[in-house]
Amino acid sequence: MSIADFQPAIWTNSSNSALKISLVSDNAIQFSPVFTYPVYGDSEQIFGYQDLVIHLAFDSITFKPFVNVKYSARLDEGSDDAEGKLLSCLPKDDVVLKDEAKWVDCFQKERETYKLPSQDCLIDEYVLDGETFAVYQTKVTDPSTEKLHRRIQIFSLLFIEAASYIDQDDPNWEIFWLFNKENKQCIGYATTYKLWHYTGSADFDKPENIKYRARISQFIILPPYQGKGHGSHLYEALFSHWIKDASVTEVTVEDPNENFDDLRDRKDLQRLYESHFFNQMPKDGEVSQEWIESNRAKYKIEKRQFNRLVEMIMMHTNSPQFRLQVKRRLYVKNYDSLIDMPEAERKDALQKSFVLLAEDYKRIVAKCRLGKRPTESDDQNAGAKKVKC
Numbered sequence: 001m002s003i004a005d006f007q008p009a010i011w012t013n014s015s016n017s018a019l020k021i022s023l024v025s026d027n028a029i030q031f032s033p034v035f036t037y038p039v040y041g042d043s044e045q046i047f048g049y050q051d052l053v054i055h056l057a058f059d060s061i062t063f064k065p066f067v068n069v070k071y072s073a074r075l076d077e078g079s080d081d082a083e084g085k086l087l088s089c090l091p092k093d094d095v096v097l098k099d100e101a102k103w104v105d106c107f108q109k110e111r112e113t114y115k116l117p118s119q120d121c122l123i124d125e126y127v128l129d130g131e132t133f134a135v136y137q138t139k140v141t142d143p144s145t146e147k148l149h150r151r152i153q154i155f156s157l158l159f160i161e162a163a164s165y166i167d168q169d170d171p172n173w174e175i176f177w178l179f180n181k182e183n184k185q186c187i188g189y190a191t192t193y194k195l196w197h198y199t200g201s202a203d204f205d206k207p208e209n210i211k212y213r214a215r216i217s218q219f220i221i222l223p224p225y226q227g228k229g230h231g232s233h234l235y236e237a238l239f240s241h242w243i244k245d246a247s248v249t250e251v252t253v254e255d256p257n258e259n260f261d262d263l264r265d266r267k268d269l270q271r272l273y274e275s276h277f278f279n280q281m282p283k284d285g286e287v288s289q290e291w292i293e294s295n296r297a298k299y300k301i302e303k304r305q306f307n308r309l310v311e312m313i314m315m316h317t318n319s320p321q322f323r324l325q326v327k328r329r330l331y332v333k334n335y336d337s338l339i340d341m342p343e344a345e346r347k348d349a350l351q352k353s354f355v356l357l358a359e360d361y362k363r364i365v366a367k368c369r370l371g372k373r374p375t376e377s378d379d380q381n382a383g384a385k386k387v388k389c
């Protein structure tokens with residue numbers, strides 16, 4: 001060994017690059033994780049190996065897991081346990097290690113008896129590119145999907161920031177599953193929870209009137225199936241389901257990221273457009289918070305989101321009150337930081353936030369089918385930087 005062989009850098013691997021995930025059907029589709037810190041720690045590094053590759057493969061139907069860790073050299077002392085750390089996030093005694101033929105044999109046997117959840121759990125179906133996809137709702141404890149959830153939940157850790165495993169024994173957790181109905185492949189899933197919503201003593205005294213906020217916790221479309229409209233369909237299926245459920249007062253989302261926010265904005269706006277809400281908006285003057293409150297309940301959209309949607313509609317319909325409506329809300333929201341500023345500085349800060357927000361709204365509206373074709377300038381705005389207010 002030369003001196004260079006003892007330098008820590010050559011024994012240090014990025015866990016995001018080393019981990020290769022595959023979904024296997026007739027062929028294998030390989031992709032990389034976005035986050036590995038829940039598995040390998042905050043630095044997302046694995047020490048003690050050269051040329052480290054960690055193969056984590058799943059059968060695309062049963063999700064039977066397979067792990068094979070390969071490297072050209074490993075330090076005898078002080079190296080991380082690349083395999084053990086990954087196994088601790090996968091269901092115990094379920095993973096096939098190294099023996100690929102055994103793994104293929106196992107999942108092929110499982111496939112023979114593998115079933116989708118029962119028809120009672122079916123809440124929606126749609127056809128995309130000639131194939132039928134179905135959304136099923138099950139409790140996390142449901143025996144029909146419990147095993148699948150234990151296997152697939154690592155995708156939440158690897159693709160959703162700050163995700164952690166949900167309590168597998170708490171039946172209040174529900175999962176909305178998206179499957180390709182023809183080949184039984186799981187396309188994605190959303191974990192959800194209903195939180196009790198106190199709506200006053202009258203309802204409180206009658207258990208049959210107890211209300212809930214439905215919260216989307218983890219929402220994922222598996223990487224090979226993204227960008228085809230499945231996320232939009234799954235979100236719409238969840239929302240339609242809760243609109244019909246009288247016990248649900250509103251739909252909330254836990255810690256959405258930018259991509260999810262985009263999808264949610266587009267779908268919420270489209271739904272309001274299709275229910276002719278745009279025509280019901282007050283034509284003149286500011287849209288009052290009382291009006292917003294009385295209308296948002298009907299659509300089960302949470303307050304901040306509904307305010308933003310109302311503003312997007314005002315912009316889209318060229319309401320002369322759009323600017324004032326946005327600035328009023330931003331002023332109230334940022335009151336503590338704005339109040340101590342000199343007036344000119346305050347106006348400038350509000351104007352800058354308004355311009356950024358309006359650009360963002362244009363970008364979102366341009367992606368929706370709201371009865372007019374997107375213009376060339378909409379397309380240019382589509383690349384605008386995203387700022388959430």
Ligand SMILES: CC(=O)SCCNC(=O)CCNC(=O)[C@H](O)C(C)(C)COP(=O)(O)OP(=O)(O)OC[C@H]1O[C@@H](n2cnc3c(N)ncnc32)[C@H](O)[C@@H]1OP(=O)(O)O
Pocket residue numbers: 159160216217218219220221222225226227228229230231232233253254255256257259260262263367
């Ligand atoms: C609450 C939370 O969990 S927040 C975390 C959200 N989850 C994640 O970030 C995990 C990783 N990412 C994902 O799971 C997915 O990418 C999601 C959930 C964010 C989006 O799901 P997708 O199925 O990719 O969404 P969908 O396909 O409906 O829309 C995404 C894009 O595809 C476009 N699209 C929709 N249908 C089609 C189609 N038929 N052909 C081509 N493009 C399409 C949409 O216009 C959209 O475009 P954009 O990227 O410019 O906004």
